[in-house]
Amino acid sequence: MSDEFFEKDIYVEVALPVAQFMTFTYRIPSSLLRSVGDKKLIGRRVLVPFKKKGFSGIITDISQNTEDIRNIRDVIDFPDKKPVFPENYIKAIKNISDYYISPIGISLNNLIPEGLRWEYSREKKRWITKGEINYVITPDITRIDSSIKLTKRSRELLEILIEKGELSLDQIRELGFSKKTVDTLFEKGLIKKINIHLREGIRLRQEKGSFSTEKRRKGVYVYSFDDPDTRLKKYISIFSKLLKEGKTGIIIFPNVASVKKVYRDLNEKFGERVIPYFDGIPEKDKTDIWFSLMESSGFIIVGTYSSAFVPAKDLSLIIIEEEQSDSYKPLRTPRFDLRRAVYEIYRHSEGISVIYGSSVPSVESYYSLGKGLLKNLEKKEDITGINTEILIKKYEKGMYITELKKIPEDKTVLILSNRKGYASFLYCERCEEEVLCERCDYPLKIHKEDTKYTKCEVCGKKYQYLDRCLRCDLELKEIGTGTEKIYEDIKKIFPDQVSFIDEERKTRIKVGTTVMDKEFVYDRYDFVINVYPDIFLFMPDFKGDEVFFKSLFQPLFLSKERYIVLTNAKENPALLSLSEKKPSLFYESELENRKISGLPPFRRFILLTFEKKGLSIESVKSIFEKWLKDEKIRNIDYEGVFYAYRSKIRDRNRVQIILKDFKEKEKLKRLYEKSSEKGIKLIIDVDPKQIV
Template sequence: MKADDKEYIYVDVALPVALFMTFTYKIPVSYINHLENKELIGRRVLVPFRNLGLTGIITGFAENKDLKSIREIYQIPDKKPVWSEDYIQILKNISEYYVSPIGTTIYYAMPEGLRWKLNRKTGNWIKGISEEKIYRPAVVTLSDIPHLSEKARKLLEFILEKGEVDRNQVKEAGFSLNTLKTLIKKGLVQEERFIFREEKSVKQPEIKYQSINLKSGIYLYKNQTAQNRLKQYIKLGLSVIKNGESLLIILPNIATIQKIYPELKKIFGERVFIYHDAITEKEKIKIWFSLKETSKKIVLGTYSALFIPIKNLKAIIIEEEYSQAYKADRTPRFDARRVAFEIFRVKKDISLIYASTVPSVESIYMLYTKKAKSLSRKDIFKNINKKPEISLKSFSYKDLKKELIKAIKPEEKNLIIVNRKGYASFLYCPVCEEEIKCERCDIPLKIHSTAEQKYLQCEICEKRYPYIKTCPECEHKLEEIGFGIEKVGKILKEKFGDNVSIDPEKNASITITTSVTSRDFVFGIYDRIINIYPDFFLNIPDFRGEESFFRSIALPYFKVSSKYIIFTNHPEHIAFEALDKKDFSIFYKYELQNRKLTDMPPYSKLILLTFEKKGLELDKVKQIFQEWIKKEKISSIEYEGPFFAIFSKVREKNRFQILMRNFKEKEKLKELYNLCSKKNIKLIIDVDPRQTY
């Protein structure tokens, strides 16, 4: 919209506040006339809000008004809009789908460096520009590390738990950057930084790949090795660049980006761009506007790269599409897979590819119902040169050390998959039949071990407790139940010393990890893989437990050349039949039948409501929920609950949940949110939850 001879233009602005609305502001026409680019929708504006100064995004035009109550913007800080109009529509769709305030949805979709705030004392805008790096553990466990302060030890535990973190995550978790520097100096944590340059006119290397064209639509790329998929992405990239378009590849973590970036760089040179949360904010902003203005690019990114309005975008690939890394664990709780679908739905003329070696049940369902087409023409099992021998062994905690050492061949390349974190699962009293729990969160405390001592720690609030040997109630001897990567790491270090590593890049004879999932490109091929008790996934109180179990045993099969040993107490499970017969459809048909019988996704749409407050009681949640149903005149609703959440107490706050099925009036959930806010109850609305606990 161009400015006319009126005094003001009135605009709707989305602000980062927990309200389901936009706010009207006015912009002087004289201000707009001085702008080189006069597009307003998608622009960032700095505005007054109550007694604050906030960054907002213009989402539309309001009716012309002349009211004294409507405030004027402070400033339009950018030369061009952050988003194009079609992306503003995409963000609106995401906001509506996830019942998330439009302001917070848009705020968290843009780079942190664009989220300015006004410093009321100085009158200056805090621009949030910072240098970002990525940090990874350089050790397997804490077992053999003496002389660490408690803060340093807790931070190292945190980094081991996450696998990779950036500085924001370190600060948000309550740790000091000085403590992080201490760990780096001691060689316990590795620091990495990514440097990018602007595109230059350079001679591209000779291309040996043939390009492929792909019509618009939704596709599933399954049962292929990661390297085979990468070859196809290169062909697709050549095609889109030849046509003056761009390709976006979304990956579950930065480690995977690191792995495939050099391969793409060889082919596409300076046309390859990387975008993720560990690069500097200044670089992020530069990349953002560069991709918005120029095409013929290959973009590798994590979750956040989906929100970049890439010019002439032709195809989106969601790699390792089953990964839980794609579901945000903070509000707004949107999912990268759905965001990609909304982009596809609005743009219409692009291709959307969901890809993985062992795809999600939902993706297979899309294939069976012809909502997606298959890109896999060959049976991968026929292309494996050397089929590994599969051996199922009975598992017992008592014999774990002996059987594990016997199974390893140090002269070969071994991968040990532990499936559990920490040292052991928990302490258990066989007399009281109770676990030792966190007094704040009411969940079993995980056992950890260091060179100096064992201790207990809550996985939710991270409070540490001293290790105890007898039950505080009956004084009976407690039992250690379960095992984790720390215990297995200690066993292997004692026997094999420096041949044991947590880093697959070190090429050690024995590599130890908790999981191969979400790191398909990171792990190469091993002579021997030992998978310890994947049965753990069958005990998870979630409808995706069996799917996780199947993936945990199936994915390593593609990584082993000689011997695949699985310690399990469920050899009769249908997942092993599917693996043995090399026919994954056996499991998928079984699982889809179960999902249909229990009315779980993909046969239903779920919304998980979580109510949190200190001292909150079950009856109060029932009362609020029934009050909302009556007030909103909801006649048709299917739900379970309220019930205690699996983690029924977190940081002294009681938690209750309600699981809703196929609720079509999501708009009315906004009123439930407002009702809870008035009573100081935190309500988390999780549409399409990845877990139901």
């Protein structure tokens, strides 16, 4: 090799999995460079020493500033034959990290398969996988009966798992549960790992495509107001064309249950061309898939969040389904909103189109459509062609039974409630209002232990049970909406005809919680009854009305003949738009409200959460004010300093500040470092999904 390139040492910038915003300079000695024999260095994974440890990192740049080379250490090795990311992905992820003020090293390293995140073990004297491999857990039971003995913590986790259907180990940790709690549930056989085993590993072969030169309409599209079946048919027809051209496409869902369902459908149609990619597949397969897809094309990848970052060769389409889902803005670093991240990949690539799919789009997507930032895939402004009859009725105790009795006995029925268990609330019929938490304005849930009491699910405050309304003295009623209660009630009348939605048993009547994010999982029913979705209206957050709207509309797409809503909400724009089958009515009024109140998408928020044991408002105030002075920040609009709604998590006090339309993000990195020096963990959440 006589090439001059390989004769000199080269200095590179390496992104390491440490909580710092910078990259680190390392030298690649010419001898190592020659043994690698490749000029393409950006995107390569390297093994490097860091302080007294060793990590794998990713090269983001060739260093320009190499004047001070005294303390620069050498790259130890290149563990792969190829880069893990092409250069355009490195650029895109850098941009996204800047937007979300996320340390670049943590971002990049969290987006590659876990099996490629290494650290050096001095004990074992070799490189090992860093941290624990993530996996997805699902409950192995549908409800907790009295024979199951559990600690308070384990029971709490199991209840959440049953409610959500699935959680990854990472998400469980986020919620503050320990690995030990998870292990206890495993030992008792109450939960299991979700797994897809691929036939005899992965061997991807390049598809021989016709490579037509036909120009596809490139762009970012919104695809809404069609039911999930119609949308999937549309995607299948797009994928057929794509595969004929030898191109690759990615379709992403908010949960593994949807991935498994759609994987089966696509697999039937396209066979081995369909590749699953999510936390539940074996780590070895994940790494194999990652590198193989960079080499060969002609595949459809079906996955969750992480599949969006697979840098597949000849990638020409990324679909994010149920784009309105909260799961696309995770609570852990990097806190990238997937829709924005994919948009950034689109901007840095050639020939990729993006589709945000949903029955009803998020308010943000609708707003972007209006602004011309996104395009409509179909020329559909509102729902058309859905003939389901809609009935909106006032909710009264036990009304689902009255309605159920009216339905002919040869019809299938889905009854939805937004609460598991026996959740019930106190309601005054004269004031037409629930008894609310005085702090959160959230309906108090009734609990029964030795005596009855009520408790706020948001802040945890307990209250005495009330018999009479404090305002008008009328006797209060308990309104029960939990699925468990509904199930028991129905069983008394139709003993053999009812089961829970996640039970395999085939019955005419099914009881389930909200269908949100699970549209592709559920079957369609002749009748759907939505019991008391009002609970979402009380969410102490600006997105409450939007969530209520979604919870009203999504079941419509699952009902064939009639859709009945039992509610106490009045003159609500979401209800009006449902009865008219015109979602646009809601969007227009919601956008108007948000504009007046100065809320997103009209204003941008950054939520700062400071965490430390014994942390006071005063100390955060002094750090914040010193930062404002040091950075010469004068025109700043913010709310705070105040204790967070959940003011204490695992012994740590939490103090928050909300910045509004703050543009000088670079300066926030210094606030992060200043807090760090004082032992305070600062969580910076750009465009938070909620602000409580």
